[in-house]
Amino acid sequence: MIGIVRYGAGNIFSLTAALDRLGIPYGMVHTEADMAQFDRFIIPGVGHAGAAMDKLTASGLVPAIKALNKPTLGICVGMQLLTEYSEEGDSNLLGLFPIKTLKFAADADHKVPHTGWNRVYAEKENPLFKDIPVGSHFYFVHSYFIEYDNSYTLASTDYNIKFSASIWRDNFYAVQFHPEKSGVYGETLLTNFSKL
Template sequence: MIGIVNYGAGNIFSLTAALDRIQVAHGMINTQEDFERYSHIIIPGVGHAGTAMAKLRDTGLVNTILGLEKPVLGICVGMQLMTSFSEEGHAAMLGLFPSKTLHFDKRIASKVPHMGWNSVRIENNSPLFTDIPDNSYFYFVHSYFIEREEATVAATCSYDVDFAAAFQKANFYGVQFHPEKSGRAGEQLLLNFSRF
């Protein structure tokens, strides 16, 4: 069963609706004790990474998350929280991945935010993408992107620059796109994660 970290920075309704569609049981994590009830953990996120990190610290759940050995998936800002640093708020993040989160502005010519459907190139045989064809389309909404880092990248996307669309390291996974809004491919990814 999937536990969703409820720290006040998540688009939880869309995520729970997607999990309901694929018939994956889920519940909310509000306290440290709640982590024990679930086999898989999702850290959602919408909005400002610096603010989201502050909210996560305020919950007192940071050390628990860092010590988890269960599969953990960060979505959008939830993925950015797993990096070492974000230019959004110029704040230290969880540091689970060495990559930094950078602003598209001044690095690309295209419109910011990057919003809409874009194809994703699967790399390193990530189990997140089992039964998902390479170059499948996923839905993105973000103004900040994560540096591509060879050892941990699971998928990449291009929006004037190549960036990490997904990464993985041990039991921690992240996706920059919103699988809960990405149709069949997104639902398959959530189903894959639930089976780790």
């Protein structure tokens, strides 16, 4: 069963609605004691990475998250929290991936935030992207991106710059897009995660 980490920085209605549609069981994680009942975790997040990290720290869950050895998926700001640093709020984050979260530079052809559907290209074989064709569209809403690092990039996207749409290290996975808002392939990804 999936434990959704509740730390006050994620609107989870779309995520829980998607899991309900898919028949994937889940519950909420408010404290470290809650974590024992789950075999995998999702860290959602919206808004400001620095503020989200402050809320996660205040929840007391940071040491437990860092110690996890079960499959864990960060979504959007939840992905950014797994990196070491964000330009948003000049913030130190969890540091589970030694890479940075940087701000997009806007230009005439690329508005910020990056909002809407974009193609995602899986670069490594991984069960998270099983049955998802390379170049499938996923839904993005973000002003900051994860710097591209081939060591950790599972899938990439281009928006004025090539960046990591998904990263992976050991039991930690993350996606910048919103699978819960990405139609059939987003639902496929959530189903795949539930089976890791």
